[in-house]
Amino acid sequence: MQFNTYTVAGAHIAVWLVNHPAPEPPELTAALLDHDVHEPAATAADALALRPWAARLRAVFEADGVTAKAELADALLIAADCRPRLVSHGTGQPFHFHYAPVATGLPPRVRALTAAGLAHVIDDGGGSRLGACVRPGCDVVFLDTSRNGRRHFCTLRCANQVNVSAHRLRARTR
Numbered sequence: 001m002q003f004n005t006y007t008v009a010g011a012h013i014a015v016w017l018v019n020h021p022a023p024e025p026p027e028l029t030a031a032l033l034d035h036d037v038h039e040p041a042a043t044a045a046d047a048l049a050l051r052p053w054a055a056r057l058r059a060v061f062e063a064d065g066v067t068a069k070a071e072l073a074d075a076l077l078i079a080a081d082c083r084p085r086l087v088s089h090g091t092g093q094p095f096h097f098h099y100a101p102v103a104t105g106l107p108p109r110v111r112a113l114t115a116a117g118l119a120h121v122i123d124d125g126g127g128s129r130l131g132a133c134v135r136p137g138c139d140v141v142f143l144d145t146s147r148n149g150r151r152h153f154c155t156l157r158c159a160n161q162v163n164v165s166a167h168r169l170r171a172r173t174r
């Protein structure tokens, strides 16, 4: 699957929100701008309004198996009142999806965009790529963009820590 489309950007933003559950408004704005979200300027109230949503997004990444992830993501589409529309910003400008009207404000748009992003990844067969780091004590989530899609850790650092402790355990039990 392609990971650089605007639709999948919603999944990247979902990852960011889960990993930054209490962002400062400028951080949130920068993250949205990174993914070409329209009118990304976030207020403190916007950032606060998205906190419970980040918790709901997290459940998708942590759910066991694609079926559970799909059921949760489907529920998010409804909760976010996600209604795709084809929009162009002027004559000759490309048409693209908006998942909630810009007039609804930033939090509803981010909810709809992130729900659509996760749903799109699952629709494209990438549900197992919505993952959470398996190192105990690490709560980082990710969209696995690797070729084989077998990522288990957020970073090499977490993978190494687990490998080191497994090695120590083996050494002790010998």
Ligand SMILES: [Zn+2]
Pocket: 038, 087, 089, 096, 097, 098
């Ligand atoms: Zn647009």
Ligand SMILES: [Zn+2]
Pocket: 133, 134, 135, 138, 139, 140, 153, 154, 155, 158
């Ligand atoms: Zn980790």
